[in-house]
Amino acid sequence: MGYSSLLSFSLGFLLLFHCSFAQIEQVVNSQQRQQQQRFQTQCQIQNLNALEPKRRIESEAGVTEFWDQNEEQLQCANVAVFRHTIQSRGLLVPSYNNAPELVYVVQGSGIHGAVFPGCPETFQEESQSQSRSQHSRSERSQQSGEQHQKVRHIREGDIIALPAGVAHWIYNNGQSKLVLVALADVGNSENQLDQYLRKFVLGGSPQQEIQGGGQSWSQSRSSRKGQQSNNILSAFDEEILAQSFNIDTQLVKKLQREEKQRGIIVRVKEDLQVLSPQRQEKEYSDNGLEETFCTMTLKLNINDPSRADVYNPRGGRVTSINALNLPILRFLQLSVEKGVLYQNAIMAPHWNMNAHSIVYITRGNGRMQIVSENGESVFDEEIREGQLVVVPQNFAVVKRASSDGFEWVSFKTNGLAKISQLAGRISVMRGLPLDVIQNSFDISREDAWNLKESRSEMTIFAPGSRSQRQRN
DSSP states (O other): OOSGGGGGSTTOHHHHTTSBHHHHHHHHHHHHTTSOOOOOOOOOOSOOOOBOOOEEEEETTEEEEEOOTTSHHHHHHTOEEEEEEEOTTEEEEEEEESSOEEEEEEEOEEEEEEEOTTOOOOEEOOOHHHHOTTSOHHHHHTOOOOEEOOEEEEETTEEEEEOTTOEEEEEOOSSSOEEEEEEEOTTSTTOOSOSSOOEEEOSSBOOGGGSOSSSOHHHHHHHHHTOOOOOTTTTSOHHHHHHHHTOOHHHHHHHHOOSSOOBSEEEOSSOOOOOOOSSOOOOSOSOGGGOBGGGOOOEEESOOGGGOSEEETTTEEEEEEOTTTSTTHHHHTOEEEEEEEOTTOEEEEEEESSOOEEEEEEEEEEEEEEEOTTSOEEEEEEEETTOEEEEOTTOEEEEEEEEEEEEEEEEESSTTOOEEESSSTTSHHHHSOHHHHHHHHTOOHHHHHHHHHSOOOOSEEOTTHHHHHHHO
């Protein structure tokens, strides 16, 4: 059971941002036993397939693509997956989800903002009244400087963690496209609606089809009425909304009834103006337990080779981001793995001990094989850039790169996901007594020794080792 109950917001944000993680944990521990476990589904997987997005939704300044959440393997993992392609000067309008979300920046750069209720607006500009001394006192009092919560510069390789219900936005301030692939963990206990992705959009003019899953309640309801979906302000009473914001009803009408259907990725006419520190922002906390709630690190770059957990100069590397190096993931109960295999290299056959693994191919291609508990192959295909495949918990999997190399990012449904290897220096075979191997497979002692000891690499295997041994 994770710490996700914290982000149900029931503890009150106005108090939380004064607390350290250590203090928060004392409160959370008393509530964990009462929280719902992760939603369980039946995973009767007979055959897996490499998945492509099924729905493509055009916006004014970009495209959003959804994988079909009704696919059996996505139902098994209880996740929704989607991809945004944002054009230069495109803004993904603020929205929030019913489930925790992880975003991987496939390419490009931009700006990301998230708003945590109760946390202070720490980015502040000098008020206009201070810089324009000629104005009268009454005029100056109305021209205070802008304030907003922290924004973050994002780039290729960044992992962004977003709790359920937290409003966030992304802007492409670069010259090339900004491509993001995201996973929403609808099976997480923080989601107390149905097991489909629900996106609640605060601006723009979202299409009805923007809901990421199957026929959700909100979709079927608007279909019956023959209404076009819109942002969540559109259905409120005009007068009540005007009083709530202390604005006139003409402005409310503009918020509720946008004339042009722009979608959820809108074009910014002039460069987006946000407050941003001049110095380079710190990317991770030295000590996550001392982070306060409002200053939690939300992103970490997984492409940086210096962060690799395992590195083979002839084979590639594997890097993990989890609750240990990005503490917010202890609450979301999610983690990420980035794999890079060089030409014809292999990642050791293994299984995910405590998580489903949703594998998205970011570059190159390679062969993947997945084996079920019955010893049956449920997947054996060449998989390429842009495709997705789910590896259910405990199913054994092996990856081998093609001559072009092979790179992927895996979203895992546990804050401290673990694997157990079948081959290599830290494998199950290495840990078994020789006689157990010999008798289990009915092989000679020499063959048992070769099976146990002949591969000395850890997780990433360089190509050509077997042929070299055969020549020897």
